[in-house]
Amino acid sequence: MAGALASLKIVEIGELASAPYASKLMADMGAEVIKIERPGAGDRARTRGPFPGGAPHPDKSGLFLYLNANKLGVTLDIARPEGMELLERLVAQADVLIHNVWPPEMDRAGLSFERMSKINPRLVMTSITPFGLTGPKRNLRAEELTIWSAGGVCVLNGAGPEHPELPPLKTFGSQAGYQGGVHGAVATMGAVLAALRDGAGQQIDVSCQEAIASQLEMTFEYWPYMKMIATRLGKKPLQPVESMQCKDGGWIYLCCIEEHQWKAFVDLMGNPDWAGEEIFSDRLKRGDNWEALKIFLEEYVSRQTVLDLYKKAQARRIPFAPVSTMGDLLNSEHLKARGFFVEIAHPVAGACKFPGAPLKYSATPWELRTPAPTLGQHNQEIFGGRLGLSAARLDELKRTDVI
């Protein structure tokens, strides 16, 4: 069986997480992705690790290996005229060009939809950038931390009202990149369907800031609806929805949102006397009196082990969850039964194990076919084999750092 996107051809010019994640999602569904990297250094993800033994190596970065499996890799400097010409020849054969080239660098290289659509009118060109292709912040410098902050998420996370001196807190990893990427993949697939219908491509301008602002739960609407600002310093209206430490050192997330969940938890705890106090009699009162409730709950939780309490709670339909460590995830009996983690051998990095299919299709499989490319691994195959460049020409392009 082939993947759902087996007939789709994609060219990616991507760094770090956003555009690479968008095309990874499509590559895993069977699309062919040719990834273009800068000659010499390559994708910046190659420098960010994690690395085996903590030793940086461009072909051993965990982030790169994960985001770029199933892709073909070439090197090309699109800011050089010879590089742009080769990009145009690749785009002529593609359905989609997806990139996260910073807008000022797009301008310098002359990378534009106008130019690309002249080569291929059916092309869908998706630009995933921190702030989008228009507006006063188009050309601003941005990194993961500043984009996640500009999208409105950081302000929601942190130590709470007891510690106003501690800063808003970034969520781990490359979340702004992933969200720009997956929203970009949605828009791209929409445009691919429209291209199939109409025989014409188009430009898609994805703003990572807007992708983040689109998922602020109810917090954004507090301002237009009630002129209130939701921040990390607000008190939680209902409780318990908190992590607590168990006797085995692990943490469990207590979560009683519905009244019947609290009642089931009280029953699980053996109906202690304190639970009958008026000040704990509904979820809002438990929120108001959290400082008192917390002491009782900590005393109980500190005598439990994480897995035991999790399973006992779930058996009573209480939606507790462990605060999973990486080891918990890799060793989870549930995830093992679903075959979630996958492994593939990489010629330089060796065996790599990482997340597999987040989407399980009945007719078209998610597939891990090839490991991430080493820098320029497919230059010969793509530029020589597919575009028909001679060996002498390839040598020359390599000597002049075009590829």
Added chain:
Amino acid sequence: MARPPLDGVRIADFTWVWAGPYCTLQLAHLGADVIRIETKTRPCVTRLLPPWPGGKPVGLNRSGYFNQYNQGKRSLTLNFKDPEAHEVARRLIAKSDVVVNNFAHGVMDRMGFGYEAVKKIRPDIIMVSLTGYGDTGPYRDYIAYGPAQVPLSGLSALTGYRGWPPMHAGFSYADPNAGVHGAFAILTALFYRAKTGEGQYIDMSQWECAMDLLAEGLLEYTMNGCEPERAGNEDPWMAPHGIYRCLDRPEPVMGVTVDQWIAIAIADDAEFARFAAAIGQPELASDARYATFAARKAHEEDLNGLISAWTAARRADDVARSLQQAGIAAAVVADSRYLSEEDEHINGRDYFVRREHPEVGTMQHCGIPWKMSRTATSVRAAAPGIGQHTDEVLSGLLGYSAADVSRLRAQGALE
């Protein structure tokens, strides 16, 4: 503009709360006819949650939470305790391309709308179930609530101040993340159906979708066998890299002083030299404690103190402007008011939408995070009132007569 990409595609939307509605919101943005199947006997939780205009929870149509994530959809109310409500749903599925739900595993089967049953109604149907734990595996019947999915995913163990307990993400991140991945899944299945004529079933686990976002943490473990330490706002390859306090907002909001912060990330030595000059301390760039990345990382706490002392006396907007002029990645840590009124950029891009709603007026909502050049994509209407389109769907789409609709309503099937 050409027709929207999903013009003519219909979604029978059995979702509720946040993950599922965020999935079908993407499809509505792309032009699909999304029909939410709701019931007044157990309204969507988000219809009951704040914020409400004036702070008062009156009725089911005034929640900013619901009204944000259901823009551009239609609402049909059915009470499945009445057998004829099932017949209405079957007729709707027969006229739909996609069935989506985010109930716990097994609920759709018990309602009589499992994949096998739905496929009999419409052989080329695409069906997606966005469950917490997936359809297989020993925990498939476990229940998942939005806030608990963040710690379950592993994100909490990785997020937090150095030396502090695990933290949350501050919102039920796994929900919209699962929703947008679900929308991607549906679009790829529509592509496959366009090529082959075949539908299919897609089993999605919200937990697994969230673990897709943890590669740096998971690979640290699979490569080196160790759990990454929580490191606040630090970055392993950039320093300084943090969020620093600025002057408070000049005016209190609801009687409370509101703090303001700036996020700053410095990628290399050249940037640090420009940064040092921009804050009026160019000598820092040649100071042995700060001249190289390794030195800055070793003295990061001192450096953060110096930076905080400089930012504390300034407005966040001014700091962002002066650092950006020096080519430094800096951004105001935006809160809802900042996004809503003060960020000229996002407002200038027509991102926010204000559609007329009969009960809340033209309230500001977040819109579509992408722009397409050829096909129209727009938020077509405000979120529906509960059951607002019941008559329209029954008589206009499903062929019920006015008399049938009245009879169904009288017997309670349309509650």
